[in-house]
Amino acid sequence: MSEKRTFTMIKPSTVAEGVAGAILVLIQEAGFRIVAMKITQMTPQQAGKFYEVHKERPFYNDLVTFMSSGPLVAAILEKDNAVEDFRTLIGATDPAKAAPGTIRKLYAKNVQENAVHGSDSDENAAIEGFFFFSGLEQF
Ligand code: UDP
Ligand code: MG
Numbered sequence: 120m121s122e123k124r125t126f127t128m129i130k131p132s133t134v135a136e137g138v139a140g141a142i143l144v145l146i147q148e149a150g151f152r153i154v155a156m157k158i159t160q161m162t163p164q165q166a167g168k169f170y171e172v173h174k175e176r177p178f179y180n181d182l183v184t185f186m187s188s189g190p191l192v193a194a195i196l197e198k199d200n201a202v203e204d205f206r207t208l209i210g211a212t213d214p215a216k217a218a219p220g221t222i223r224k225l226y227a228k229n230v231q232e233n234a235v236h237g238s239d240s241d242e243n244a245a246i247e248g249f250f251f252f253s254g255l256e257q258f
Contacts, residue, residue: 124154125201126247128236131189134158138226139192142235145222149208151196155252163187169250178231185231193251202244205237 210221227233238244
């Protein structure tokens with residue numbers, strides 16, 4: 120995966136609300152091309168691995184339970200400056216601090232159920248993308 124790509128998940132509570140399609144429209148209207156996408160569910164063990172970097176944080180166990188609680192939409196997105204521009208589009212982790220018009224401001228319920236994931240670096244975008252998609256599934 121090149122530096123023009125980032126990885127996202129539409130989180131389980133947000134998929135359950137039926138707004139994944141609306142969020143994908145916002146993502147595409149912001150100029151991101153979807154180069155891989157699937158609906159899938161992580162086991163607790165897989166969610167624990169995905170968020171391993173946070174394992175010492177107080178919210179880790181709840182986060183793992185939440186992220187494995189139901190199906191999510193995983194996708195790889197392509198755009199110039201993808202990682203930074205996507206973080207801008209989604210807004211701050213805590214929706215109370217997210218800028219107006221951002222996806223989290225529009226769709227997050229709270230700091231945990233904050234609608235979407237976005238990679239925080241090119242390196243993590245590649246690691247996270249390959250966690251969900253083989254090379255043959257990335258277009
Ligand atoms: N999270 C939480 N409580 C916190 C901080 C984070 O439940 O105080 C959850 C939230 O779902 C967040 C995820 O853990 O999206 C990963 O946290 P991170 O700091 O990496 O935020 P992000 O990169 O998603 O903005
Ligand atoms: Mg993060």
